[in-house]
Amino acid sequence: MKIGVLGLQGAIAEHMRMIEMSGEEAVTVKKVEQLAELDGMIIPGGESTTIGKLIKKYGFDVALKDFATKGKPIFGTCAGLIILAKEINGIEEIHLGLMDIKVERNAFGRQRESFETALQIEGVADDFQAVFIRAPYIMEVKGNAKILSTFEGKIVAARQDHFLVTAFHPELTLDPRVHQYFIKMIKEYKD
Ligand code: GLN
Numbered sequence: 001m002k003i004g005v006l007g008l009q010g011a012i013a014e015h016m017r018m019i020e021m022s023g024e025e026a027v028t029v030k031k032v033e034q035l036a037e038l039d040g041m042i043i044p045g046g047e048s049t050t051i052g053k054l055i056k057k058y059g060f061d062v063a064l065k066d067f068a069t070k071g072k073p074i075f076g077t078c079a080g081l082i083i084l085a086k087e088i089n090g091i092e093e094i095h096l097g098l099m100d101i102k103v104e105r106n107a108f109g110r111q112r113e114s115f116e117t118a119l120q121i122e123g124v125a126d127d128f129q130a131v132f133i134r135a136p137y138i139m140e141v142k143g144n145a146k147i148l149s150t151f152e153g154k155i156v157a158a159r160q161d162h163f164l165v166t167a168f169h170p171e172l173t174l175d176p177r178v179h180q181y182f183i184k185m186i187k188e189y190k191d
Pocket of ligand 1: 044045046047048049077078079080082105106133134135136
């Protein structure tokens with residue numbers, strides 16, 4: 001399988017490494033034409049305002065919605081979660097708006113700009129060491145969206161059909177279990 005990592009801004013190489021560690025082929029995606037040959041896409045963490053602008057500039061807004069309509073899975077981490085959300089608290093402009101979740105940006109406050117904690121993630125692990133960096137959280141899941149993990153009462157991972165999001169950065173540890181869960185999703189949707 002070929003899995004793309006949106007290569008506009010953010011933690012790209014780390015996701016590539018996780019896909020390769022899991023035995024699949026990873027591709028950095030900089031042009032919409034590349035999407036045709038891919039089975040799944042990852043939208044990395046970084047800065048969601050910047051990624052959002054670049055997505056529009058290079059036509060990924062239309063192309064990724066089309067990719068999703070074909071039933072191809074998309075995984076968003078941190079800023080990527082914000083990019084996939086239908087609602088961003090206090091902000092008018094949404095980006096892809098594919099997932100029925102309402103999110104709050106930079107939600108863990110200044111004292112906790114970045115931290116690490118062990119999480120229980122449904123279907124993934126009971127002890128996943130999660131790295132949060134100026135992370136958002138999910139205020140609400142709606143429709144088909146399901147909670148996969150919470151931390152201090154805040155939703156930090158969710159899935160809706162072929163979409164997966166985490167508020168933390170699973171690519172920054174050497175534990176590939178979240179990526180393997182995404183790869184399993186891609187296989188399900190491919191069959
Ligand atoms: N705070 C960033 C944003 O709102 C996301 C941070 C991250 O991806 N590590 O875009």
